[in-house]
Every structure is written in structure tokens, then in C-alpha cells.
Amino acid sequence: MSIKTRLVFGLSMLLALIVAQAFIAMDQVGRLRNITQEVAVVSMERVEYVAHVATELSQLRAAELGLLLSANPDEERKYQNEIRSLWDSVGSSIELYHNRIEDTGRLADYEAFLTHIEKYQAFGQQFMTLNESGRDQDAQLLFTRFQGEFDQMMNHIHRLRHEEFAASLEMSAVAQGLTSRSRHLFIVAVLVVGIVELGLGWYIWKSLSGGLEGLLEGTRRVSKGDLSQSVPEGSRDPFGELASSFNAMVSSLKASQEENQRLAQVTMRMQEERIQLLRGTLEKVVGAQELERTRVARELHDQAGQALTALQFGLAQLERSADSPQLKEQAASLRSLTVETMNEIRNLALDLRPSILDELGLVPALRSYVRDFSRRISVPIEFETSGLNNRLPPEAELILFRVVQEGLTNVAKHSKATAVKVSLTADKGQIEARVEDNGAGFYVEEVLKDSGRKSLGIFGMRERIGLLNGTVDVQSSPGQGTRLIFTVPQGQKVERGGDHEQDKGPVG
Secondary structure, eight states, X not given: OOHHHHHHHHHTTSOGGGHHHHHHHHHHHHHHHHHHHHHHHHHHHHXXXXXXXXXXXXXXXXXXXXXXXXXXXXXXHHHHHHHHHHHHHHHHHHHHHHHTOOOGGGHHHHHHHHHHHHHHHHHHHHHHHHHHTTOHHHHHHHHHHTHHHHHHHHHHHHHHHHHHHHHHHHHHHHHHHHHHHHHHHHHHHHHHHTHHHHHHHHHHHHHHHHHHHHHHHHHHHHHTTOOSOOOOOOSSSHHHHHHHHHHHHHHHHHHHHHHHHHHHHHHHHHHHHHHHHHHHHHHHHHHHHHHHHHHHHHHIIIIIHHHHHHHHHHHHHHXXXXXXXXXXXXXXXXXXXXXXXXXXXXXXXXXXXXXXXXXXXXXXXXXXXXXXXXXXXXXXXXXXXXSOOSOOOHHHHHHHHHHHHHHHHHIIIIIOOSOEEEEEEEETTEEEEEEEEOSOOOOHHHHHHOGGGGGGGHHHHHHHXXXXXXXXXXXXXXXXXXXXXXEEEOOTTOOOOSSOOEEEEEEO
16 A cells, blocks of 8 residues: 555545644655655766766776787777777766766865866876887886876775765755654644544554665665665555665665676786786796806807917917017917906806806805905905805895896996995895995986986896895985895795804905
């Protein structure tokens, strides 16, 4: 039985004295019904439009990431078309939401929301331009730089959705106030007509407030993020229809929430796969470099070294057997030049791949390299080790040797230092290597931004240390020298010694 039928049945039994009061009550009920319907319909539309924008932007972000990771032109065209389609859909949802805004006080929030969308749309146009022109690296950097703007935009959208729920609650509070007024009118009617009016008033009040309270309780749950329960629909009266509409809205929000979570998981999984792919590629490149260094070092040592040794012996024999003093002098000069060339080739081979690293390990290899390097550049270098008496995994030894080697090369090329210190320490589950000098120093931020100089080799150091899940810390300022700190976690295969070993003083 509908509310209208109930009221007609009740009014037919009342006296003329309460006819006016009954019509007033019906008017209050009508207003209450309109307000509650507005709460459900308007709130559902605005919240759904905001939820659609959030879902489409998440899909847009995933499509942009897919475009970055696409492996062939067909996939790129598919993602480009999908991105354009999603932007059109986002524009339509924003326009529909704007058409449903009736409160001028909400225009400021809408303008802020629109500003975020326009900023991200400008980024999207620039991103598509870079991708279509083949500048994938620039597109990737732009994609990463706008992650913060994307997060702010999504936070604003979620906040806007919660504000819409708050507006719904406010309108529901107004409806609840009207319910209270209707209840008072029914109480007056009860006082006038007695027991008959009391029973009829209780019956009507119960019919009205029951459905409204269920809707209010459901609205409170949804505003707190609980989408697991629906509102009882009851009979097919206006409140039942309203409860059905409210349940449809909750189902739509729940589906949108699940889709957002799924897209977020897909995005995270794609990022992890890309990182693993990059790491695997880097490992292969570094491995290939080391194999090539080993091959070149062996060729220099075996072929060039043997040829120069034979040349040295030949020149020595020529020097001894020559009759002319001038010829003896020339042979001696050439033999001396040959010895110097042999030493240079030996140093080059050791730089490429010191055999002592494979045979004895990191600490002896670094000690030998630091001693020879100090002699070559005529700068005293202090070398210290602590807590590392046993061998490390081969890949860890090789990477730590290379970054220290690169750090010393930077000292020789750029620092103009008069004293250098190299230290290697194992403590508290970490291995730390340091290269410190008292040279000219530099502004770290400016050098790191200078991609033309490759950041003094820091980019390569970070790539190598990253293979061990380590970090590189660069500390410097003009006139204050430079400190490079390489830190890597100590794996389970690494064995630590308990004794403390030091080589104090200049090496060389």
C-alpha cells in the first residue's frame, strides 16, 4: 500500500476539524519525499560522474604507461587511440558533472578540479607529442615528473567525491528536520482527536520514518567508505524506489572502487616488470663490458706484451753488436721507449681487468691498484680496510672495484687534489666504500644536472651500485674537496672478518 493510499484511508475516518491538519501533514510529507528523492538522484549523478572521471583518469594513466612500454608500432597506435578516446570520455563526464552543480559555493571546488585536469591535459598533449616524434626517453622523464601532479589531481577528485557525500548528508539532515516537524503535527492531531488520531498518526509516522532512517543509515555508511551493505527496499512505495536507486548507486561505486584497485595493481605490476627488465638489461650490458675488458686486457698482455718484449731483446742485441756509437745510442733510446711502452700497456691491462682481483679478491686488488695509481699521478693515497678479511661474491667485488676505480679517475681528471683517501668497511650488515680528496670540489646539484658531462661518471656508478641494491652519496662544495660514499647491503654469502686491518699512510 502506497503512502498516498494510506493517507486517503486515514483522512476518510477523520473529523472536519483535522482535515486541514491532515493536508498540512501531506504537504510536509510531499516536501520530504522530494528532498529525499533529490538526495538520492542528484547525489547519485554527481558522485557517479566524479567516480567516472577518477576511473577514466586511472585508465588514462595506465594507457600512458602502456604506451611507454609498448614494443611495436601496432601497440603504440592502439594505446594512442585509447588515450584520445579516454580524454574525450573525461571531457564528457566533467561537462555532465558541471551541469549538475546547483550550489554556487561549489564552483570554487569545481574550478580547482578543472585546473588540475587542464594541467594534466597539457602534460598529456606534450607526452603524446614526444612519443609520436620518437623521443621516448624524454616522454618517460615527463611521465615520471608529472606523477606528483597526477597524485594531487586524484586526491582532489577523491576529496570532491567525499564532499558530494557530505552534501548528501546535509540534505538528508534537512529532510530529517522536516520529519520531526511532521511528527509534531501528528502529535497535535493526536491531542485533538484522541485515541483514533494517535493510532493513525503513529501508523503514518512509522511508514515515513522507517524508510528514511534506512536511507540515512546507508548514506552514513557510504560516507565512511563502507560499501558492503545495501539499504532494505521494503515495499514498492516511493521510499522503496528511493532505496532501490540508492542501492544501485552503491553498487556502481563499489564496481568503480574495485576497478580502480585492479588498475592500480596492474600499474604496479607493469612497473615492477619494467624495472626487472631494465635491471636484467643493465646486468647483461655490464657483464658484456667486463668480458670485453678481460679479452682486451688478455690481448694486450699476450700479443702486444710479447711483441714488445721481443722488440726489447732485439734492440738490446743491436745495441751490444753495433759498431757505431750513434747506432748504439739510437738502439738504447728505442729500447728505453719500448720499456716505457710495455709499462704503459701493463698499466692499461691492469686498469681493464686486474688479474689479482680474480685471484686474491677485492682488498688486495684495491691495495695494489691504489699503490700503482698513486705512483702514476704522483699524489699520495691513503688506503684503509676494516671488517673485510674474507672474499665477497665475485659480482660484488667487481662492482666495488669499478666504482672505486672510477672515483680515483675523477680525482685525477678534475679535483687537483694533493691528498686522497680510499677506505673499505664492512659493519652492521653493510659494506661501505669511500673515495675522499682535498681538491677543488664542485656544486653537486649543478654537476648532476649537466647531462653533457655525464655527471662525472656518477650515473654509471649509480647504475653499477644499483645492481647490488646499493646507494651512491656525493658530498662536495667548491674549495672543500669531494667525498664519494658507496653503500651496499651485505648479502648472506658475504663473510665478514672480525679483525681490524689498516694500511695507514700514503701508498706508493
